[in-house]
Amino acid sequence: MQRRHLAVAAGAVVVLGVALATGAQSSPATPALELSATPGQIQVVGLPCLPSALTVGMTNNGRGSVYADMELSAPRPLVLDRRMFSSWLPVGQPVSVRVGVTVPRSARPGHYTVGLSSDRARLSVPVDVLPLPPKGPGDNLLLGEQATPSSTNGSFSPCGAVDGDADGDHWSTTTGWNDGTKSVFPDNYTVTLPSAGAVARVVTATLDSAKYPAAKYGLRDFDVQAHVAGAWQTVASVRGNTSGSVTSTFPAVQADGVQIVVLDSNDHAYSRIVELEAYSS
Numbered sequence: 072m073q074r075r076h077l078a079v080a081a082g083a084v085v086v087l088g089v090a091l092a093t094g095a096q097s098s099p100a101t102p103a104l105e106l107s108a109t110p111g112q113i114q115v116v117g118l119p120c121l122p123s124a125l126t127v128g129m130t131n132n133g134r135g136s137v138y139a140d141m142e143l144s145a146p147r148p149l150v151l152d153r154r155m156f157s158s159w160l161p162v163g164q165p166v167s168v169r170v171g172v173t174v175p176r177s178a179r180p181g182h183y184t185v186g187l188s189s190d191r192a193r194l195s196v197p198v199d200v201l202p203l204p205p206k207g208p209g210d211n212l213l214l215g216e217q218a219t220p221s222s223t224n225g226s227f228s229p230c231g232a233v234d235g236d237a238d239g240d241h242w243s244t245t246t247g248w249n250d251g252t253k254s255v256f257p258d259n260y261t262v263t264l265p266s267a268g269a270v271a272r273v274v275t276a277t278l279d280s281a282k283y284p285a286a287k288y289g290l291r292d293f294d295v296q297a298h299v300a301g302a303w304q305t306v307a308s309v310r311g312n313t314s315g316s317v318t319s320t321f322p323a324v325q326a327d328g329v330q331i332v333v334l335d336s337n338d339h340a341y342s343r344i345v346e347l348e349a350y351s352s
């Protein structure tokens with residue numbers, strides 16, 4: 072049997088408010104508290120660099136400011152990075168916080184629920200745990216795996232270059248990696264695999280868009296390295312690049328990690344990778 076949540080659009084806000092009795096008696100009115108979650112439904116994959124998150128909020132629709140607690144609960148295998156959200160709530164001013172939702176690699180796919188509750192309100196948020204993406208021949212081995220760059224600029228995410236989005240037109244702090252040491256090289260973008268396997272091709276997509284062409288902003292000189300039997304070895308070297316996407320092919324190695332060592336970029340300032348991919352053939 073399968074529950075379906077077809078009607079919940081991404082970005083929707085699910086709201087369940089509990090209006091409280093506010094009789095015209097002398098007792099002070101208890102505030103009505105409204106809970107919210109955005110999006111109204113999320114999907115989670117058991118890979119370390121494909122994180123999911125909810126933004127949960129509370130709104131005080133009562134007559135006076137209150138201090139409120141929201142408890143968050145979730146069944147295994149869901150893991151929440153917070154279990155409680157407490158805030159002073161002025162009337163009519165929503166407050167919200169981000170809650171990371173992850174599952175281990177071994178999580179069984181299925182439908183689960185994150186529960187939000189306060190004294191006077193409840194809200195359930197459906198969570199779909201998806202199967203792991205295939206990592207066979209022809210599949211990108213680096214998708215969602217742990218990325219540990221040498222540095223990361225500002226609000227960019229270390230995971231931005233293994234999130235499956237290689238489109239330079241989408242370049243932003245959410246899909247792409249930009250190092251944090253301006254005009255200082257080398258910079259490393261390192262991705263660790265859960266076990267060693269054949270790697271014979273690496274595709275490096277650097278920043279390349281109409282606004283930010285690779286010839287001006289992309290990687291210029293870099294080495295492609297594979298972690299083989301406990302040591303990094305250079306499997307390809309690229310020099311003087313001006314292309315948005317560089318495919319490096321080499322005799323297959325048994326690697327449990329792949330990294331790009333950036334020696335220079337075309338603006339001589341920052342290393343920018345939109346997506347890094349590796350394949351077994």
Ligand SMILES: [Ca+2]
Nearest residue numbers: 231236246345
């Ligand atoms: Ca990306």
